[in-house]
Amino acid sequence: MADRYWVGGTGPWNATSTANWSATSGGASGASAPTAADNVIFNSASGATSYVVTPTSAALCKDFSVSGPASGTVTFAGTGAPRVAGSILFSTPGTMVWSNTGNIILQDGTANSTITTNNLAMTSALTCQRVTFTTTLGSAFTTSDTLTLTTGTLDLSSYTLTCFNVVNNSGSTRRLAFGTGKIVVTGNGTTVYSQSVVTGLTYTGTPLVELSYSGAGTVTVNTSTSASAALAISLKLTGAGTYTLAQGAAGNFFMDLDFSGHQGPTPSGAYTVYGNYTLSAAAGFSVTASASAITFAATSSKTITSNGYTIDRPITFDGAGGTWVLQDAFSVGPTATRVVTQNSGTLDLNGKTLTTPLYATGAGTKNLTFNGGSLVVTASGATAFNNAAPTNYTTTAGTGTGTISMTSASAKTFVGAGSTFNAKLNQGGAGALTITGANTFGDISNTVQPATVLFTAATTTTFLNGFSLRGTAGNLITIGSVTAASHTLSKASGTISTDYLSISRSTATGGAAWYCGNNSTNGGNNSGWIFSEPITAVNVTGVNAASAVGSASVNIGIDALVTGTSAATATGSVSVTGPPVIVALGGWDRSYGWGIGPYGTGSISVEATAAAGSVAIVISAAAAVTGVPASGQVGSPDINISSAVDVAGSQALGQVGGVNVTIDVDAAATGVAATGQIGATRVDIDYYVFPTGVSGTAVTNSVFAGVVIDCDVHVAGVQAIGYGGKVLVWGQIIPDQSPGWSEIDPADAPGWTQIVPSQSSNWTEIIAA
């Protein structure tokens, strides 16, 4: 191995001439021509001024280093180029001209090597045919000729390799390591990227090939027909060309396919895309109509961007584990036979609209996710929507409400095959819509009327969220069966409210209330439909009657909330008619006497003051009753309880008849009191209760706490103060506690039952202990 220095300026570089080679820099010429083991060096001592080197194809070297002459430039000319077994370094590209059109062949040397041209614009082809050692770019590399990878590894590192075209189809073992670099192809009129034979080929990194041509004509890319994601390049058309992008053979495949800068037509043959798919937004761009399918075969999440262009080709989604997320509206057609087929993977409409003449499913695990997007099926016929392979077919609503709209003006069929469609099926065209299969939908609707929707007889169609078919006056939506037998529509709960339907052979069931309004037509053989308007849920607030009014009346037929209902001064009545369902009452204010009977659950507060007749509450459900006072010349607060409630603060004040609390169940009664000229304070207990603080004060008739049946009670604070009539604690005495006990009737001991101070002058206070 030796170094060979170029001396003497202009001269040939071949295998034999010694005229320009020296063993030392600037030394005497006459050294032997370099071999593949010798480094060649062009430097400032190689020529005082500009000079020209003319290699031949017999030229050889190991490392090939060039820097400029003392002044001027060094030009590499001719039609032959050296074979290089080592590295290339052009350290001063500003003092170099490369007009040579030969073929620089990189052949094996003794070590890995680097090509650093400092992106000098070259005109030679570059052929990599090393076997053992790797060639790595040390800078961008640009040539107007061909890059051929025959054998070995070419590593782009992070740099741009620019060439006219790439030939990568040797069939030998070879690796193109993209790293984070890329290849920019400038060519046209030929196959600018060819890997028609992928045998022996390996890609690493992110294989990105950009086409920069911006003219007319044809640019061909051939990626072979042996579709493989691992061997797929990403193709990006950056040049604003009007050329036709052609395929080398139908069945080519790509990773990303990005037409974003293109202004011409796309390939017409079938091809497969494993990555993102982006159509151009530029004017002049077109997707060539073809019966050949575009297959999306991703196995991870990818995007599809149409930029407003329509694809008149069949589309197939077939990538196990793949997801395609629409970035904008995706339209297929208008040829009526074009079909979007889902074999495997997830198609995420992502809130966008996918429009296609036909839609079908194929074998595989597939999912249609809506996320508020729409699938619009435009064609007619028996398989417009054809769930031909329902096994492992799922749909996902995602965010928002998705729609499948059948828009043909001719008869069309939705072949659901019994799947669940978490979306709204829309009758969007004048042609009759036939639905086959016992399917489940989120909802069903129409955007045209009159129109017909026919279900398959003897099947049940289930709706999860709603039933929104609805016509207009004179434009009814006809609901019927395909054949002369009934179908079933089912929804689990809620109220369906629609109108302007013409319904035949339809059984509405499932638990929901099926109201079809006052303007629908009963065509016969129906069941479950209610041909009227539904009662609508209401909230009632602020119903007031003031001064000398007759009455304020609120009639409630269904669930409702009533608040703030009141009557003041000389009011006839305030009436709330209890509904057949739950009603919550709050804020009652009754200033005069009424008889009321609200019932239900929640918090009930009733008050009567002044000359009221009575306050009465009948409670038949769980509730808490507080603050039921009667004061003045009122009859009595009367509370009857038959359910688990707590009663507190029921009071009678003044000339009141009495306070009565009757308890039949487990309850606590506290603070029941009568004060003044009161009839009686009475708590009757039939169950396990804790009455405390039952009292009568002043001219009270009696205070009574009684236990009717045999059960545990705790009675405390029963007292009568002043002119009380009686203090009675009446319970059952167990004979075992006092073997000599026998029942004593009050009549047997009249002095015991009623003691007044006048009967015993010494009596001061008897405590019932």
Place this chain on the structure above:
Amino acid sequence: MDYTVLESGLISVPFTRTNGQYTLQDALVLPRSEFESLSETEILTMQDERFAAWVAFLIEASNAPPRE
């Protein structure tokens, strides 16, 4: 300014330039003496010139007659 000293002793200054349509990923590979003689502005200018020359090359290639 990021740079790398190569095994050969040369200084590699990688850079990326784009005009929206074309993007070049390249490096200035310079002898240390030259690198140290240049200011950062001069290096940036060299990078711009490199990119402009490359884009001109692409445009020239596009304007060339189709190669059959």
